[in-house]
Amino acid sequence: MNTHKSLRKEIDRIDEELVKLFEERMNISVEVANYKIANNIPVFDEMREKEVIEKNVARISDSKLKEYGEQFFNHLMGLSRHRQQELINEERLSKD
Numbered sequence: 258m259n260t261h262k263s264l265r266k267e268i269d270r271i272d273e274e275l276v277k278l279f280e281e282r283m284n285i286s287v288e289v290a291n292y293k294i295a296n297n298i299p300v301f302d303e304m305r306e307k308e309v310i311e312k313n314v315a316r317i318s319d320s321k322l323k324e325y326g327e328q329f330f331n332h333l334m335g336l337s338r339h340r341q342q343e344l345i346n347e348e349r350l351s352k353d
């Protein structure tokens with residue numbers, strides 16, 4: 258197999274793991290949304306998001322990747338918040 262092909266195979270293997278973890282994380286976020294709905298808690302928690310970024314960026318060993326890691330987590334949490342808001346909106350509509 259040529260190098261490009263074999264590297265893409267490695268990326269495919271990593272993506273497969275990422276997708277599982279992404280789905281798992283988003284499903285937990287849905288559970289958090291249900292807790293927030295039941296307890297009337299806002300979706301966005303700035304302090305928690307700062308903690309998540311700080312903790313995880315510190316885990317990245319390559320200093321050149323830290324900025325990318327920060328963006329990755331910002332995007333990930335943005336999607337998580339978006340999904341939570343979608344559920345909250347659906348819940349509100351179902352009560353109208």
Ligand SMILES: C=C(O[C@@H]1C=C(C(=O)O)C=C[C@H]1O)C(=O)O
Binds near residue numbers: 303
């Ligand atoms: C999942 C939560 O909701 C939001 C999304 C977060 C995340 O995806 O990690 C973190 C904080 C909140 O802004 C939470 O409050 O824990």
